[in-house]
Amino acid sequence: MKRIIVKRLLNAIPLLIIISMIAFLLIKLAPGDPVRSFVTPDMAPEDVERIRQSLGLDKPIYIQYFLWLQNIFVGNFGYSMITKRPVLDMILERLPATVGLMGVSLIVTLIIAIPLGLFTAVKKNSLFDRIANLISYIGISIPIFWFALMLIYLFSLKWGLLPSMGMRTVGSDSVWDIIKHGILPCTVLAFQNVSVYMRYIRSSTIHQLEEDYVQIQYAYGANKTTVLFRHVLRNVLLPIITIIGLSIPGLVGGAFITETVFSWPGLGLLGVTSIFSFDYPVIMAITLFSSLMLVIGNLFADILYSVVDPRIRLRG
Template sequence: MRTTIVKRLLQMIPMLVVISIISFALIKLAPGDPINSFVTPDMNPTDVERIRQSLGLDQPLYIQYFRWLVNLCQGNLGYSIINSQPVLEQIIERIPATLGLMGTSLVLTLILAIPLGLIAAAYENTWIDKILNGLSYVGISIPVFWFGMLLINFFSIKLGWFPSLGMRTIGENSFKDMVWHAVLPVVTLTFQGCASYYRYVRSNTINQLKEDYVLFGYAKGLSKLRVLAYHVLKNALLPVITLLGMSLPQIISGAFITESIFSWPGMGSLGINAIFQLDYPVIMAITLFSALLLIIGNLLADIAYTIIDPRISGKE
């Protein structure tokens, strides 16, 4: 197991280098010029070129990438082109808001999706299963931005129950106020995530219910609830572990669309603003950060597999 972990960690380095090269090239090939944020109609072309030189954007692409890579190896993510603030400080400032939002929605998703998936599988093709399947199809099909806008229109504009934008009310720093602002974005993310997780749990549970150990449990006189909770659940969670590993980058980097809709001051909104403004250092930092977390998430998922199912470690 240790050998596998060490190999995977060593493989991260070339993977991240390749990802950074591709990301850097794609960003530079994107239409637009970040200098336009500083240019005014009456500005002298000489001044425009001086700004470009001061930002290092006049150098060839490979030199710009090499400078960025050297700074990265020194722990320096660079400075934002738009506001000249250190990228690392902006990320650290935004992470708590994203962790609170994404972490809460993920916990609620698991609390709802796992038992609902087990129930639907246990009562397959009944009215309970059909209702839950219908809701899951809606959750998977509906665009998250549209669902968020529906919630804002109904619960914020028409009913006035919840605030529509931001993380806090101006002049109010209470925890209750923050929770009140988080209700709609958390519901948006939970509804979408629950639909996906539910489908995986239900499908895998149906397959597990056909196994011999389930029939043996019924033969021993165990109730359906006990068989599901103590025997089927552990095996049905294996695909969920994979999803959790792939969700790790999103938990940290944020839901770009949802945070933008609700003006939530997290990593997602930071990334969207950086993309629109062609803020290369911020885009590269978030992209590389997300790629690193995805690799780590997959590694943690593999480790969790061996803990839950010892047969996997035996095969290794």
């Protein structure tokens, strides 16, 4: 298993390099100039050009990329053009907030989606099944930012139950205060994922309930609960593991919107701020971290495959 993990991580290096090349090219081709952030009306053209040279923006694009890549291989992510702080320090400061929000929303998603998907499959075409499907269609269809704004309006402005922005209240360091601030953004991320996961689990469960091994278990005298949770659930979890691995980048993308709406101090808010200020080193570092999350998510899915299905472990 260790050999397979190391091999997958080594194979991910060329993939990350290709992603970084595309991201670097798109950033450079995007309209805008980071030098404008430093220009004042009384500056001479020579001063503006001197700033451009100090930032290394006067070199050709491919030279800028190889210089950046060379620094990445030695663990140097550069400095922010705006704050002048090390990019790695800025990311490590924001990473716990994003990982915590993503992790809690994923756990909430699984806790709700798995039993809900199983129950709607068993109660196929019932009133409960139709209501759950209607809610899932709504969760898949509505935009994340609109749902976030509706929650802020209802729970913060109208009813005053939960805070609308930030991660902490000024002057408060309690855990409960962080939980209250995280309820709304976590709900926004989990609602759409529950809708997607529930439909996958429902469809897979309906298919598994029609298999011969289920009828054999009933013939041996097993009850519905035993068949559902000891036999069907194991086969249902296999495609869900794939969805979990592939949904990690989606959580990062959703965090960009959610963190911006709720002013949650994570990588998403940092990324949006960096994009508007043309802070190239920070944008590239966040892109690289997001791509790395995708690779780790797929690797995590492969490991879970071998845990859930022994046949895959034996073949490996």
